[in-house]
Amino acid sequence: MTGTTDVLTVDHLVRRFGDLTAVDDVSFRIAPGETYGLLGPNGAGKTTIISMVAGLLKADGGTIHVAGEEMKPDAVEPKRHLGLVPQDLAIYPELTARENLRFFGKLHGLRGSALNTRVEEVLEIIGLADRAKDRSKEYSGGMKRRLNIGIGLLHQPQLLILDEPTVGVDPQSRNSILEAVESLAVAGMAVLYTTHYMEEAERLCDRIAIIDGGRLQAEGTRDELIRLTGGTDTIRLRGSGDLQGAATQMRGLTGVDRVDADRSSLTLAVHEAPARVADVVATATAAGVRLADVEIARPDLESVFLHVTGKALRD
Incomplete structure (x- = not known):
């Protein structure tokens, strides 16, 4: 254990691809119930960071702890504590929303009434209860994104990682996704949220890290960051x-x-x-x-x- 109450601790994280240093000495922490944003343009290193946090990519330097357990690609225990919602959709188009959720819920070890209850809870959170019986291939892009988020929520992780979840969706669906994310922090879940949309970071995030060129350029609440400009x-x-x-x-x-x-x-x-x-x-x-x-x-x-x-x- 790291001796901290933070759900996620990232210390001096480094990742290189050949001569390119994609992530350069990045450190941050996320507390329970906090939504933490990684804000930066495409190619800034955001997805590389969360790939290492999720244990999908090995770090060249630094450490990551999720719920006190050290995260590495071969680690099992820390991965039980997180849910990952990638940019690419990870759903089965021929299955309904309910069937998708039940399938992934079973992969997480949910069974019987506990599985049924949790599936219905998630359908309400993501706003798909009225379309639960429709095959997901019939959904709009925004609805598919919401289902993707629901799959990440099923096992009630301590940390939910959302990688650019509103890319390519219409404004109405985007707002529905943002409302769903807002409800997660209220429920006490820690959220790591990557985006290149300034307004999303301002709306959702308790603290924001500005990422550019693989480095953390500034970090703080919105007001703390604004003060860096002189605040006039x-x-x-x-x-x-x-x-x-x-x-x-x-x-x-x-x-x-x-x-x-x-x-x-x-x-x-x-x-x-x-x-x-x-x-x-x-x-x-x-x-x-x-x-x-x-x-x-x-x-x-x-x-x-x-x-x-x-x-x-x-x-």
């Missing part, structure tokens, strides 16, 4: 009147770092924009500005990724 918000006012005069008065307001004015707008860099916007609007109005629009923009994970890596997430 933007308030943009559009209108007409004495914009230069308004800008001069706004520079003296609490929390305002900078004010720029042009012929039709004022742009302010401020701290905690929601708390400052009322004073900003009142000052503009008092200065004779006739406002047409007010916009608040707050830093996001795209800003953080650009700050720590020097490039946009989609580059």
Whole structure:
């Protein structure tokens, strides 16, 4: 045992493919009930990391422990504690959702009433109870993805690994998948979630690791990561009147770092924009500005990724 309550501990993980170091000294931990996100572009090393965490790929350096047991490709006990939902679908198209779940449940040792109960629970979690009797080949891409997640949940693992589970699905199915993932953390399951979608990481993850070039570039809660950029918000006012005069008065307001004015707008860099916007609007109005629009923009994970890596997430 590692002497920790964390479900997953990854310490100084390294993986090379020839001259390429795909994973370079990566360390992180996941606690029970925590959703931890690996956020990065395709090719960043996310899938290689989870392949080693799942015991599918041998590490060239470092250690992995799942529920206190050291994970290696030939290890058996730690694999009992995790569920893996890969990018590629792992379902039988000729079987119904219920039949798929029953088959995989038996592989995990479930039998009788325990198997029946768990299958029905999972069908509810993944939102397929009303389509349980339909063969999975008749499902949409999103429904197949949800069934894939259900298979990973069957044996109630302590750690569920989800590798880009919403790739290639429609918006409605994507939202259903995200809602299912949100319910898992509420139930106390630890989740390792890989994605290159910033909005998914922001919605789902308690803590986020930004991965690029095989290295962990930054880690923390959303707010902790945002603070790496300096944490300033933007308030943009559009209108007409004495914009230069308004800008001069706004520079003296609490929390305002900078004010720029042009012929039709004022742009302010401020701290905690929601708390400052009322004073900003009142000052503009008092200065004779006739406002047409007010916009608040707050830093996001795209800003953080650009700050720590020097490039946009989609580059």
